Structure formats: C-alpha cells, structure tokens
Amino acid sequence: MTSKKKFVGISVAAATLVSPVAAMAAEPGDVALADQNMTPVSSSVQGGNVSSADGSADTSAQDDVSAASSVQAPQTLDEAQQRADSANAAFAEAQKQEADARAAAEAASKAQTQAQQQASDAAASQQAAQQALNDAEAKIKQATADFPQAQDSVKSTQAAQQAAQQQADAASSAQQAAATAQTKAAEQADNANAQLQQAQAAQKSAQQQADAANQQLEQATANAVDANDPAKTASAQQQLADGTNEKAQAESAAQSAQQSAKTAQTKADDAQSAATTAQQQAESAAQTVKTLESQAGTSQSASDNLKQTQQAQQEAAAKLAAAQQASAEAAKNAAQAKAAKTAADQAAAAAKADADAKKVAADESSKKLQQGALAYFTDKGQSYAAQVLTDTTENPYASATQIGNAKDATSFDNMITALNYIKEGNKLRQSDDQFPGRNALTVSDTLMAIGMTNANYASVKRGHTKLYNAGENLSYGYPDPFDGWYTEEKKSYIDNDGQETGHYLNIVDSGYQTTGFGHSGYAAHWEDDPRPFLPLLDAQEFCSSSDVLYKRGDFTKEYSLGRVMSVDDYLKDVQQYRAMLEQEPAAYQAALATYQSKQKDAVAAANALDSANAKAAAAASDVTSAQADKTAADKKVAQAQATAHAGESADSQLQQKLTQARADYAAKQTAATSAAAAAATAKADSEAAQQQYAKALQAVKAAQDKIDAANATLAAYQTAKQQLATAQQKADAANAVLRQANEKSTQAKQAADAAAEPLREANATLADANKRLADAQSALKQAQDAYQAAQQKLASLKGIVDSADATLANARKAVQDAQSSKKAADQRVQETQDALKAAQEQLKTAEEQSGNAAAQKAIADLWLNQFKAAQAAVDAAREAAQKQAEAAKQSNTPARHAAASASTAASSATGKAQPSNGELAHTGADMTASLLALVAFAGAGAVLSVAKKTGKHQDRW
Secondary structure, three states, X not given: OHHHHHHHHHHHHHHHHHHHHHHOOOOOOOOOOOOOOOOOOOOEEEOOEEEOOOOOOOHHHHHHHHHHHOOOOOOOHHHHHHHHHHHHHHHHHHXXXXXXXXXHHHHHHXXXXXXXXXXXXXXXXXXXXXXXXXHHHHHHHHHHHHHHHHHHXXXXXXXXXXXXXXXXXXXXXXXXXXXXXXXXXXXXXXHHHHXXXXXXXXXXXXXXXXXXXXXXXXXXXXXXXXXOOHHHHHHHHHHHHHHHHHHHHHHXXXXXXXXXXXXXXXXXXXXXXXXXXXXXXXXXXXXXXXXXXXXXXXXXXXXXXXXXXXXXXXXXXXXXXXXXXXXXXXXXXXXXXXXXXXXXXXXXXXXXXXXXXXXXHHHHHHHHHXXXXXXXXXXXXXXXXXXXXXXXXXXXXXXXXXXXXXXXXXXXXXXXXXXXXXXXXXXXXXXXXXXXXXXXXEEEHHHHHHHHHHHHHOOOOOOOOOOEOOEEEEEEOOOXXXXXXXXXXXXXXXHOOOOOOHHHHHHHOOOOOEEEXXXXXXXXOEOXXXXXXXXXXXXXXXXXXXXXXXXXXXXXXXXXXXXXXXXXXXXXXXXXXXXXXXXXXXXXXXXXXXXXXXXXXXHHHHHHHHHHHHHHHHHHHHHHHHHHHXXXXXXXXHHHHHHHHHOOOOOHHHHHHHHHHHHHHHHHHHHHHHHHHHHHHHHHHHHHHHHHHHHHHHHHHHHHHHHHHHHHHHXXXXXXXXXXXXXXXXXXXXXXXXXXXXXXXXXXXXXXXXXXXXXXXXXXXXXXXXXXXXXXXXXXXXXXXXXXXXXXXXXXXXXXXXXXXXXXXXXXXXXHHHHHHHHHHHHHHHHHHHHHHHHHHHHHHHHHHHHHHHHHHHHHHHHHHXXXXXXXXXXXXXXXXXXXXXXXXXXXXXXXXXXXHHHHHHHHHHHHOOOEOOEOOOOOOEHHHHHHHHHHHHHHOOOOOOXXXXXXXXXXX
C-alpha cells in the first residue's frame, strides 16, 4: 500500500514539473497548478516517519533535498536517460530490500509472540509441578498417619465376616430343612389338588350330562303333557271307538248300498230291455194297423178322426214318456244334489275343525312372537336364561325388562339386531391390526339374556350392574355402538392420548371366549342426568369360559351358560324359530279361508239341492199331467174306434182284424209307454243307489281316517310316555352320578383344603427361612464388602507409603525440569525481543534507502523529461523556422526579413532548451521546492498536497 502511494506522489510531482513547458506558450499570469483539483492527503504513518497537512517533514528530508539539489545536472539527453535507468534499478533494489526487511520483521514479531506464549506455558507447568509436589507430600503424610488405623479395620472386619459366615451357614441349613418340608407339603397338596381337579372334572362332566339329561327330561315331559292327560287320552280312545263303530256301520251301509245298487242296476237293465221290446212290439202293431187300415174300406172321416185321435194319443204317449224321463232325470239330479250337500257339509265341518285347531296354535304362536326371547329360551329348554329375564329374585335388574314391548331388548327384532352386532364385533376383533390372531366369540343363551336385561336396565340407571363375573361394554345413544367402542377408542389407544380404551380392549381381549348382546330401543332417562339420549341402548357381555358362569363375590355356585354356538348358527336358529311361529297364523288364515270356502260350497250345495228337489217335484207333476192327457187320448181313440167300427163295411172279418190289430197296438203302445217309464224310474233308482254306495264308501273312508288319527295320537302318546320314562331313567342315573361326583368333589375339596394348611405353614416357614437366609447372606455380603474395602484401603495406603520416596523424587524432578524450561523460555523471549528490535532497525534503514532511491529516481526522471520536452520544443521551432524560410524565398524583401526573424527565433529556442542548475528552463517553477516535495514524499512515505513555495505565475493557490 505504501509503494502505491509513492508512485501516485511521484506522478503528481512529475506533472507539476512538466507543466512549465506548457506555460511557455501562455501569457504571464495565466498559469495554474496542474494538480489544483487533487484531494489533499492529511497524513500517513510508514516506518515511524510522519508528514502532516501543513507540508512539514523531518529534517532528514530537508537534507536529502539539499543533497539532491547539489547534484550536477546531466548535460545531454543520453546522460539523463542513463541516470534515469540507474535510478530505476536502484529504486527497484531498494524496494526489494525493504520488502525483505519487512518480512523479517514480521517473522521476528511472530517468533517473539510464540516465545512469550511458551514462557507463559512454562510458568504454568512450573506452578503445576510445584502443586503436584505439595500434594504428594501431603498425601504421603496422610497415608502414613492412616496406616495403623487401616490395619485395625482389616482385623475387625475379618472377625465380623467370620461371624456373619457362621450365621449364614446356620440360616442356610434352616432354609434347606424348610425347603424340604415345603417340597413334601407341596407334593401332598399337589396330589390333593390333582385329585380335586379330577373330581371337579368328573363333577363338571357329570353336571353337563345331568343338565343334558334334565333338558331332555324337560322336553320329554313337555312332549308327554298330552299323553299324561287322561281326558285327552280318553278323547283319543273315544275317537278310536267312535271311528270303529262308524266304520262298521258305514261298511254295513256300504254293503247294503252296494247290493241295492246292483239290484237297481239289474232292474234298470231289465226295465230298459222290456221297454225296448215293448216299443218294438208297439211299432210292429202300429205297422199292422196301418196295413189293415189300408185294406179296410172304412169311411174317410172316421178314419181321419181315428188317425187324429191316434196321433194325439201318440203325442200324449210321447209327452208322458218325456215327462217320465224328465222326472227320472230330476230325481237323479236331486239325489246327486243331496249327496253333494252331504259331502259339502262334511268338508265344511272338517275344515272348521282344522281351522279351530290351527287357531289355537296361531294364538299360542302370536303369544310367543310377542314374548320374543322369553318364548325362544323356554321352547329351547333354556330355563335359566328365561329365569334371568323374568325372575327379579335371581336377577334384580330384570325389573326394567318389559316382555312384549317392541322396544324391549327381548323382542325378536332387537334380538336379531343384537346378533348382527356380534357379527360386526367379531369381524372387527378378527381383523384388528393391533392384536392380530383373535378368534370369533361364540354366543351363549345365558349371556344373551344378561345382555338384554342390562341393556333395558341402562335406560333407568347409569353404569354396569356387576351382578355376574363377566366383562361388559355399554353404549348410550350411538347409532352403531362400535363407532365409540372400537373406532374412537382404537385411535386413542394408538395415539396414547390418555382417553378411555377399556371398551376397545374388551373387544380384542384374547381371554374372552363367549359373548351375549342386548339391544334396547328405550331412551335413557336418568335422574342424575336429564340430557336427551337417542333411544338406543346396547350392552355386550364377555366371558372367558364356554360352559359356566359365576356371580361376583360368589364362586361356589356355577350357572350354566346354556347352549353355546357360533353367531351364524345362533342367528339362523332364532330366525327359523321366528319363521316357524310366523307360519302358524298364516296356516290358521289359510285353514280359515278353506273353511269359509267349504262353508260357501255347503250353502251352494244346499241351494242346489233345494233347486233339484223343486225341479223333481215339477217333473213329477208334469208326469201326472201327461198321464192324464194320455188317458184322455186313449178314451178318444176308443171312441173314434167305435165310430169307425159303426161305419165299417160288411167285411167284418177284416174289420175285426183291424179292430184286433188296433187294440193290440193300443195295448202294446201302452205297455211300451209303461215300460219306458219303468225303465226311466229303474235307471234313476240305479243311479241313486250308486250315489248312496259312493257316499257309503266316503263314510267308510272318513271313519278309517278318524281311526288312523286316533291310533296315531295314541301311538304318539305311548311314544312320548316311553321317551319320558327313558328320559327319566337317564336323568335319574345322571343325577345319581352327579350326586356321587359332587360328594367326591366335596371330599377332594376337603382333602385339598386339609393339605393346603400344612403347605401354607410350610410356605410360611420357608418364606421366613428364606428371609433369614437372605438377611444373613446380605449381612455376610456387607461384612465381606467391608473386609475387602478395608483390605483395599490398607493395600492402597501401603502402596502410597512404599512408593513415597520414588513419588517425591519424581515430583521434585518435575519441579526442577519445569524451572529449567521456564528459564529457557525466558531466555528465548529476550532473544526474540532483541531479534525483533534489530529487524525493525533494518526495516527503518531499508525504508530510508528506498526513499532516497525514490528521490534519485524522481530527479532523474524529471531531468530526462525536461530534456525530452526541450528537444521537442527545439524541433518544433526549427520546423516552424524552416517553414517561414521557405515561404520567404517565394516573396520579396519583407519575406526575406521574415525568414531572418524565423531563423533567429529558432536559434533562440535552441539556446533556451539547455537546462541550468537550480531551475528548469524558464518554466517559472522553483526546482528546490519541487525536490523538497519529492524527497519529503519518498522519505516519509506520504503524499504532500501543499508546497512551501509557489511559482512566479501562480496566483490561485
């Protein structure tokens, strides 16, 4: 940085020195300093020399200026150039020496700083070594004083250790004896407990068998209720007797009807054959009459009248036959209508009996549908589950259960909803990622009943009932209870946010095996909390067992869990049971509709019978009227025949034949008519007999059906009695086995209790012996630790005392070494200080030499520049004079005068170009002042912007 300032100063000084050249072409008083706009530099420090703003410098700079101003100026441009080159080389060498001196000074300064730090470290090491020596002396002194006491401590702790060892040995012997006694007592207790477990397992098995046998007995008893009812048995027997009698009567009537039908059919066949023969004979007789009439010569009028009467007779006969046929058909229809009415009445009566029976079943089913779970548990033989729902002595919390209320947890709808919730819970339990591998919970009748009553009771009282030894989750007002129990609490469990997680842990607990659930539609209305809740209450029960349950605080009495099955099987069973009950009212309605239809058929059959009877009566009346018409026609034919006889010719023989033929025709026609009527009547009688026979067969079948039904009822009664007897025998045997198992279990329990007392005493003795042994071993350990510590302390003190001389010698040597290091470090500090001072002196000398070289360089450069400027001025004047001379040659005398003047000017300019000692070629600048400024700048290392003396033409300084 210093060198840069020097070069700036030098260039300014050079500009100042060159500026008088420009003044040569200016008028006096118009020259100003070339550096007038430079910013003055106040001061700077370099190598200890200071220059100030007033332009003062140290006296050495003045001396340098005097020396510089006394130097003989160069006489030629070449000499000036040589001096400038030499000055530049000297200046470069001086700068290099100054830089080397400065680097040496900086290295000396660093070495001096390092030496001072080493001296400080050596002083600290000396102090530490002295402190270590003092500490070692104190430690050895203290160890020497503590050594006798440590020896006494070793002796006392050794004696204490020996005493503690004796006590520990005695306690160990006592503990071994107690352990032997405890092992023996434990073996006896284990044997007794093993026998107890076997007895309890046998008791449990016997209980299960007894429960199963008792359930079968209950079912058999229920099935045998009707069988054991004398009235129902007598009714069935009476039905059998009545059916037998009715069948005998019906069979007799059927045989008689069958015989009558056969006889009637024979008669009908004979009558029809006779009618056919009579009709053929009548037709033959009519043909004979026609033949004879054609031969006879009777008058036309008599003949015509006879023909007309005969025609009327034939028509009357045909009408009579038709009326008789219609009457027979009407009688047949009336008989059929009567048989149809009888059958319709019987069908209506049977349908009514069936509807009445199904109405009883439908009423019972409707009652059970309303009872819901109570009816289900009862019909499934789960008496304890039913008792949980209804018996407030057994379950005080059943008081809030309302059997038959659709909102109650016992309703089938809510029961099925609860089972679907169990399915949902099992799905969550089995898919949980926090507790994987969980099994699906099975469903128990008893737990279902408990869940129902607890869900109902939650509507009137907050909290758990805690009657049974089972886990429980309760929910109030959640549309889906698992939203709170599982989803929300699982998040809290994972986040560990301190919120409730017990419901979630119940759901995923691996210890639970069976469950039950109650879903109630009641709304919670608690006295201590008037908030409105949604009408949704849910309670889920959890049990770790799969067969028995206990009440809290009493584990002596077991309660059966009832049937235990998967939730899918349980739900299917409930739905099938409900569907069966729902079918009974439908069956009754179907039977009722059948009865009503049969009743309508019976009414229609009665109406049809009345109509058929009316038609039969009308047809019989028509027969009577037709018979009268026929009789009248017969009389007219006889009269006409008499008239015709009176008018006959003499051919009496032909007339007689004709009369005989006509009489024969009339007789045969009458016989044919009678035979046709008889055939129709016989046919109607045959058909009526056939209907009576068919009716008799129906009566036989109805009687047989009655007998079969009675026999089936009596057989079912007998089977039920046999099953009841068998079930009773099995139940008695199972109960006897259970009593024996209970007695053995009680005896085993007593034996186990008896064996438990010595075990408890042995355990207490062993525990006391273990405690004594532990205390003795602890005391021994403490004594051993104390003895070992005393030995270690004695050894430590002995080591300190034994190594005292060596320790002190080492510590003293360390002090001496530290003192030597400290002395050497102090010597190094003094040496580096001296070296630093010498380096600084050398730097000062180098800086002065560099300043002198800079001044010499500046002077040489100024002389060289001045020579170059003067040479340039001479060259310029000579060129101008030559130009004037050339111009004068081409003109007259004035031109020659001008050329002479130009030549004179050129010579004058050449003379003025020679510099003189002390000033620079008439520039008006004082060389002494310029050199003073340059030397002061170079020597002090600062730029001076104020000069002591001013130039002759400077008027604006």
